[in-house]
Every structure is written in C-alpha cells, then in structure tokens.
Amino acid sequence: SIDAARLLGRIRTLGEIGRDTDGRLIRLAASDTEKLGRDRFVGWIQGAGLEVAVDRIGNIFGIWKPEGTVDAAPLMLGSHIDTVIGAGIYDGCYGTLSGLEVIETLKAEGLTPSRPIVVAAFTNEEGVRYAPDMMGSLVYAGGLDVDTALATIGTDGTMLGDELERIGYAGEHQPGFLRPHAYIELHIEQGPILEREGIPVGAVEHLQGISWQRVVITGDANHAGTTPISMRRDAGHAAARVVTFLRDRAKASNTPTVATVGCMRFEPDVINVIPSRATFTVDLRDPDEDRLREEETALTNFLEILSTEEQVGISVERLARFEPVKFDQGIVGLIEKAARNRGLACRRMTSGAGHDAQMIARIAPSAMIFVPSIGGISHNPKEYTADEDLVAGTNILLDIVRRLATE
C-alpha cells in the first residue's frame, strides 16, 4: 500500500501555497502563486528520481522509465494544480499527488513496469483565468491548436503564453509527445452523491456536457432619479432577467440540467446611474447532449425576446463547449474490481465537473476514480474529504496501475 503520511502531508503542503492575506487559496493558472505550486510539485518529482518534462502549453510530466524498460506507450496518471478563487486543497492536487505517490510506491517495491508510468499536471484545468477549462489536456489531446491556446487573453487581460514564459513553464515538448496507453485520474467527487449514499469509491463512466458563454448586454447609462421606468434601457435589469430565467427553467425541469451565472459586472457600477453595460457568464451542463443543446437554444431564444422587450443590445461569446464523454468500460470495470478486492463499496457514476480525463479520453482509454466530498462542497474553502477516503482511493489507483503495468 501507499505511504499515507507522505501523500497527506504533500496535499497539505501544496494546499498552503497560494493563500492570500485573507486566508483564501488562489492559485490561478500561470500566476505567481501557481508557479510556486508547480515548483514544489517538480521538486517532489525530482526527489522521487523521475524525469521532468514540460510541454509548450506548460503541462508538467514526471516520467518513470526504469533503465531497460521497453519504449512502450506510457500509463498516465494525473490531474492539475491550478485552482479557482477561494479554493479547497483537494481539487486537482489530489490527483497529481496520488499519481506521484503510486509511482513512488511501485518504485520502492522494486517493480519493473512493462511500460513507462507518467504523472501529469495539466495547465489551466479550472478555466477561471483563461477559457476554456481543461485547456492543457485539450491541447495535449489535439483538440485545440497550441498557438491559439497560448494566445488566449485572460480575465485580467494577460496572455497565457506570456504568463507561461514569465513563470518559466513554457516548455519545449510538443503537446501530445507521449501518447498514453491508458489514462486514469483520481479526483474528489465535488458533488454530494457518494457521501449521501455512504459509498467510498466512484467508478466514473460518464462526464456531462459543458457549455460556457459570456454575454454582454448594452443599454443606456442614465440618471437613476430622473429617468422614468418606461424610458430605461437598463442593462443590469436585463442581465438579472437572464439569471432568473435560467434558474426558473432549471428548477422547473425534471432533468439534471444545471445553470450557473458565476461572474457578473455592471458598468459604470455607480449607485445613481442606470447600468449601461452588464457582462456575465453562463455555465450550462447536462449529461445528455440533446438536452444541453435544447438549453442553449432556449437561452438564445430568450436573449432575442429580451433584446426586444428591454431595448438592449446583446452579444454572446462562446468560451467553452464540450459534449458529454463516455469513459473506457474496461478501466471502469478495473476500478470496480479493485474496490471489491479492497472490500470497499463502489458505484458507477457521472461526473458533474469537467476533468482532464475528459480530454485525454480523445487519445487514450481513460476513466476516473472518485472519492466522497463532505457535504458535496467544492470550489469552496470548506471542500473536504476524509483522510481515510483519500488513502483508500490512492490504494485503488495503486492496485490498478500495478495490474496495468505488469500485464
């Protein structure tokens, strides 16, 4: 089994890198704080005697290819180390550090793997600073041109390529330079299902579709006291109508559709000025592609009606669009079997969050292992998974990797 203390210690150490003065964890992709996290991760990779490789989009790889191993396609484990704003310490870090932990354990056991084993930390999984999310793995899988990705402008006006250069993680390797034999990602569920059902292991067989859009509504700035309601072209009010439309629709449906407006900005953002401009994001998700398309169409139609009713201009920019993904049934079966062998209950499930595995699934058989999130809380400092579950999940990963690396 794995070294639980080492794994948990590293999760906690990495979880302190990027705390601001208010105690919030913020390690946005390619930022100064994320550089510190990357440096620490690279230090651990090197300490474990693995080779470090960085590709052009900043993905970091720790490669274990013992002397004399055949030059076969590697088994790849991993996740990401960037975070949202006000993050928990597990999202992503658990997958990268457990991947490293599994390799170190197998190395210490004296195993001679039948193929290289690689742990990956993919760039900009969260998509908070630069859209789309899962960018590093998407580029790695050939779904987005690397130069286009590097030219992405972030919410703070920076360009991803410049920032990767600046923090020293614009690597030389071509994304995709190691084509995996299989990819397995261990992650906290980030939702409430496993905890609610008292099941310690999830074998993730699907990942729902994700649609991200940025909407800009333009009206007319005018005086809050002198402008009759009937004469207003209020961009803020129109934006609020979109928020309630999306919520009412999702609530009224009997589907797992979720809709979120996470970012919102009014301009000029002045107490006695009717907003001339509102900019906000729409995150729509559904496990069913047809239904996700229906939701997008419903929004488009609503924006058209709104534009007429409120006499406002509306423009929409697509930030991300990923169809639902079906993971490799073979690996899903291995996860179930490994859980059974360790005497742990396991259920098949769908991921509500996006993950790097969803991108790598385009080029290699992939699947994910989930462990419970207390209260279903994530993207929140209260994100928590019990140590016991973290360790159990990593041991299941260990068992599967040992099996795949010796067959």
Add this chain to the structure above:
Amino acid sequence: SIDAARLLGRIRTLGEIGRDTDGRLIRLAASDTEKLGRDRFVGWIQGAGLEVAVDRIGNIFGIWKPEGTVDAAPLMLGSHIDTVIGAGIYDGCYGTLSGLEVIETLKAEGLTPSRPIVVAAFTNEEGVRYAPDMMGSLVYAGGLDVDTALATIGTDGTMLGDELERIGYAGEHQPGFLRPHAYIELHIEQGPILEREGIPVGAVEHLQGISWQRVVITGDANHAGTTPISMRRDAGHAAARVVTFLRDRAKASNTPTVATVGCMRFEPDVINVIPSRATFTVDLRDPDEDRLREEETALTNFLEILSTEEQVGISVERLARFEPVKFDQGIVGLIEKAARNRGLACRRMTSGAGHDAQMIARIAPSAMIFVPSIGGISHNPKEYTADEDLVAGTNILLDIVRRLATE
C-alpha cells in the same frame, strides 16, 4: 446680460478636466482629478477678485463682499463640481460656473449689492465615492456632523477626511459659517420633461425623496457543475431576484416611483463557482414620502421572504435617506417672473435628482432653476443642453440675483 462666451468656455474647459484615456469624464469627490477641477474653479474665483474660503468638509466659497457692504447674510448661488463615472460636462458645473458668471457680470456692471453674494461648490454631491450624496451641503446645513462625514469610507476603501487633506481641500472654516439669506441653484434638468414640452425654463418647487441602501446577500460557494439546483444557496441568483422584483413593482404601479440597482458585485466572481456573496445598491425615489416608505417596506418584506426561499443571509445598510423637499414659494415665483420678463416659457416642476439646494433649504429659503436636457439624458457622456438654454438660464439667475441684491 452675462458674458455667454466666458461661461460656455469655462463649462467646456472644466469638462475636459478628469477625462481618462478612454475619454470618459471621471471627477469623483476628493480625487486627484477633482482636485484639478477645484484648482481651476478657485483660479477663476480669484481672477474675478473674489475671496476664497474652504470649510472643513471641503466646500469652496467665492465671496463677493465689496468694500463697505453691510455685514448682512449673503445671497448664495452654487452647485458642485464632482461627477459620476462616465459623466457629462453640465451636471453641477453649470450651477457653479453660472453663479460665478452672475457675480462677475454684476461686479462689472458696478453694482453695489445690499448684501454679499457668494458662489459655492459643495463637496461630494454625487455620492458615488462616498455616501450619502449631497454630503457637503448636508454637513453645511447641520444635517450631518462634520467629523462623522470626514470619517466616511468610500467605495475604494479611502476615508474622505484623508482624501481632502491629501488634495489640499480640508479647509479651516466651520461648515455653516455663512448662513445664506437665500440660496438659488441653476442646474440642467437631467430628465425629459422640459425638452418634451418645449419649455426652456423650469421653476423647481419640489424635490423627490431619496432612499439609498446597500444589500449584501450571502450564500455558499459551490461547484457549478456538481451542485444540484435544489442544493444551491446562490447569492447571485437571489440578488437577481431583487433586481427583477424592484423593476416589476415599479413598472406595475401607476406612480412616478423609480427603483435602480446601479452597483452589483458577485464573489468570488468565477465562471464555475456559485456566487457566495452578492453586494448591490438600491436607489428608490418618490415625490411622496408615504409612498417612498411603502416601497422601502415592500423591499424589506421581499428580502425576508427571499432569505427563507433561497436560504441566504441578507444584510442591509442604509446609505442615504432624504424626505421630499418643498422649495421656497417666494423664490419659485421670482423665477417664473424673471422668465416671463425675458419672454421665456416656464413651468413649475419636481426634481427627480438630488441637489445641494435640497440641503441648504434646511437653513435658508431656497429654490432651483432647470434648463432642458436633450433626450432627458444625464449621468452619461451624451448629456447635453443647448448653449442658448444655458445662457438663458444664467440670465434668469442674473435677473433674480440683481433683484434680491438690491432690495
């Protein structure tokens, strides 16, 4: 009559002070750009041979007290030179510069006034950086303690007293040191009525009540993809419901009630995180005090229901509350008469905007003159009043002041 070219030139000159690189006019109270505007105004006062006085809250006074004038209560004219963000060039500046123009004209005429004549530029009329609005005149009229006002923290975290010190406008005089015999404020209407009716002069006899509140809604940050709609405590969605509630209510009523949400902020403001916090302002106005109170109560009741329905925390802070004001009927009559004498149509009206006259009315007979705003547009770069109307308004002010200063 007044020197039209001098007045219009000064309005245009002051209107260029505080333009940012995007061409937006921003001269927030006690900011670096407002200091430049103040300095220019003080220069013109001195150039006209008036005495300059600044009080503790930063109100600027240009005092014309010719040798030998009796020490009577002064006639006061004025307005403000601070602006909103993305302002027009007339709001406030027209009143201060026309006041100075009238004094210079009378001085050049060789008039010996029966009492001093003073032009005032009151601090922080807009209330954008520091609440409440009309702060300088409110303090001057004894409605707010000067030390309390100086301790106000702004939207940018600064303290007004520190900022006045920094820009060199923390004066020595006690606010209220000159108790006016009467106060007259000339201002653009900022609303659509005069233009729509083709009337060049408004005699403002009322000013509607103003209620400003800041609302903070707290929910739970959570993952946009994994959190079922039923488990969300979404502060952003709850805030949007307040915006649509206020608008629907104002629209459905047959009253002149207006409601505006001008400022809105989501936290953490991240695309895939359910907002844990939404902070926004509510500006409610009504010419009728009972109705304004009803609107406030309706909001309070709605927030209570919302708090239960959305399972969110809600806190409300009062930023400003002013009852409707009735101006001095004697001065209103003088405005009508002066317009008649110049052959100009005039109507009595209610001000939708707040003004310094509304505060000074607490300590002296006060009223306002309005001139038309094209399209009813204000707090917007497109704010516009025809030169002819600006000049006509100032000549009416001149006639009234000449009359009051010689009786």
